[in-house]
Amino acid sequence: MVDEQSNPLEEARKSIQxxxxxxxKSLREVTLMLxxxxxxxxxxxxxxxxxxxxxxxxxxxxxxxxxxxxxxxYDSALDAQQRLFVMRGQLEKLQSDxxxxxxxRGLLEKLLTLLEQPMEGGKGASKSAQASIEGIIxxxxxxxxxxxxxxxxxxxxxxxxxxxxxxxxxRLMDVDAAQAREELNSLKAAAMSTFQKVRNxxxxxxxxxxxxxxxxxxIKRYADTFKEQTSMxxxxxxxxxxxxxxxxxxxxxxxxLQELLGNASRHSQASMVKIMIDMSDTLVKVTVDDNGxxxxxxxxxxxxxxxxxxxxxxxxxxxxxFELDSVIGKGTRVTFTIPAxxx
Numbered sequence: 324m325v326d327e328q329s330n331p332l333e334e335a336r337k338s339i340q341x342x343x344x345x346x347x348k349s350l351r352e353v354t355l356m357l358x359x360x361x362x363x364x365x366x367x368x369x370x371x372x373x374x375x376x377x378x379x380x381x382x383x384x385x386x387x388x389x390x391x392x393x394x395x396x397y398d399s400a401l402d403a404q405q406r407l408f409v410m411r412g413q414l415e416k417l418q419s420d421x422x423x424x425x426x427x428r429g430l431l432e433k434l435l436t437l438l439e440q441p442m443e444g445g446k447g448a449s450k451s452a453q454a455s456i457e458g459i460i461x462x463x464x465x466x467x468x469x470x471x472x473x474x475x476x477x478x479x480x481x482x483x484x485x486x487x488x489x490x491x492x493x494r495l496m497d498v499d500a501a502q503a504r505e506e507l508n509s510l511k512a513a514a515m516s517t518f519q520k521v522r523n524x525x526x527x528x529x530x531x532x533x534x535x536x537x538x539x540x541x542i543k544r545y546a547d548t549f550k551e552q553t554s555m556x557x558x559x560x561x562x563x564x565x566x567x568x569x570x571x572x573x574x575x576x577x578x579x580l581q582e583l584l585g586n587a588s589r590h591s592q593a594s595m596v597k598i599m600i601d602m603s604d605t606l607v608k609v610t611v612d613d614n615g616x617x618x619x620x621x622x623x624x625x626x627x628x629x630x631x632x633x634x635x636x637x638x639x640x641x642x643x644x645f646e647l648d649s650v651i652g653k654g655t656r657v658t659f660t661i662p663a664x665x666x
Contacts, residue, residue, distance in 0.1 A: 336438045343431040350424040357417040364410045371403040422534060426570050482517070485510060538573040539565050539600065542580060546598065553588050556595040563602035568663050575637055575661075576609060582630040583611040583657055591615025591655055607663040612656045617649045634659065 378396045488510045495503035533541045539561055546557040567573075580598065587593040593615030601608040634657075635645040643661030 332438060336435065339431055339435050339438065343428065343435060346424055346428045346431060350421065350428060353417055353421050353424060357414070357421055360410065360414050360417055364407070364414055367403065367407045367410050371400075371407050374400050374403045419531065419534070430571055485514065485517075488513070533573060533577060534570070537567045538576060541573075541577060542598065542600070545577075545581070546584075549584055549588075555588055555593060557584070557598065558596070559598045559600070561600045561602070564604070565602060568607065572607070572641070572661065572663050575641065576607065579609070579634045579637070579659070580611065582634060586630060587611070587613040587615055587655070591617065593654065602663070605662060606660055608658065608660040610656065610658045612654065614654045617651045617653050617655050619651065620647050620649045631657070 374396075378400045381393055381396045488506055492503045492506040492510065495506060532544060543559050546559050549555070550557045568576075584596060587596045591613050593613035595614045597610075597612045599608075599610040599612070631647065638645045638659045638661055641661045643659055646658045647655075648658075649655035
């Protein structure tokens with residue numbers, strides 16, 4: 324008879340195995356597309372250089388060149404540059420996708436290895452691992468629901484309004500051109516605002532600069548953005564040896580700070596948050612201190628704070644320590660320390 328306690332872990336293992344296979348397949352496809360695109364980009368670069376040289380020859384010929392020949396040369400050069408520009412943009416996207424898939428595959432492989440190892444401590448350890456996995460799944464679903472609501476209330480609603488405003492402008496075009504122009508200007512402003520919201524969503528999901536520039540610049544940028552959106556004073560202080568860390572550690576710290584800043588704004592109603600990051604040779608210590616209304620720290624032990632419990636579980640899984648200090652009416656301080664080798 325199958326042990327009931329092992330079922331959730333076995334289901335999680337199978338799910339991760341399927342996800343790993345899908346990710347590996349996607350990585351192969353992206354790698355193939357990248358190789359093909361690199362070959363095409365090389366051809367376009369050579370073609371662009373040849374067309375540019377031809378255009379320079381025509382310009383050097385001066386009056387001997389007919390207008391039609393000059394126009395054709397300019398059009399060819401412009402077309403070649405546009406094709407090369409588009410191809411380079413595609414290359415950058417494919418390289419970014421390849422990098423993300425490689426990191427994601429590595430994390431899945433590590434997690435699968437951990438799940439396939441015998442659990443020390445028997446049923447108690449199995450139950451603890453099951454609770455950690457359930458907590459991660461619940462946190463992911465909660466985040467998906469939040470983003471779904473934001474997309475529905477923000478960009479999705481705005482796109483519906485765009486369609487309506489476009490129809491109004493089209494009807495006014497032949498009747499009142501000035502009013503139609505006003506509608507189009509309003510539509511443009513709304514589109515720019517919605518575009519910025521979409522960029523914010525993308526940044527929250529996975530900021531590209533986290534991969535490109537690292538943890539500290541990304542946190543400073545996120546703090547500035549959060550400050551603009553909430554009018555809350557957010558200060559970031561970094562001490563020690565600022566450096567790149569392993570990708571999974573940078574992601575873990577960034578997600579933790581996202582959660583803690585969100586808590587300070589939504590629940591603690593804080594007006595000021597201090598983020599302190601200390602990077603020693605072997606450890607990274609992160610402290611988030613707010614002046615909000617605080618709460619009873621026992622909620623962490625009672626399991627009533629999913630976000631904080633998830634941060635603590637992830638820190639402890641990485642061999643670190645987690646501390647929570649909060650008093651009602653006197654703010655909250657969260658400190659966690661994790662081992663961190665340079666990337």
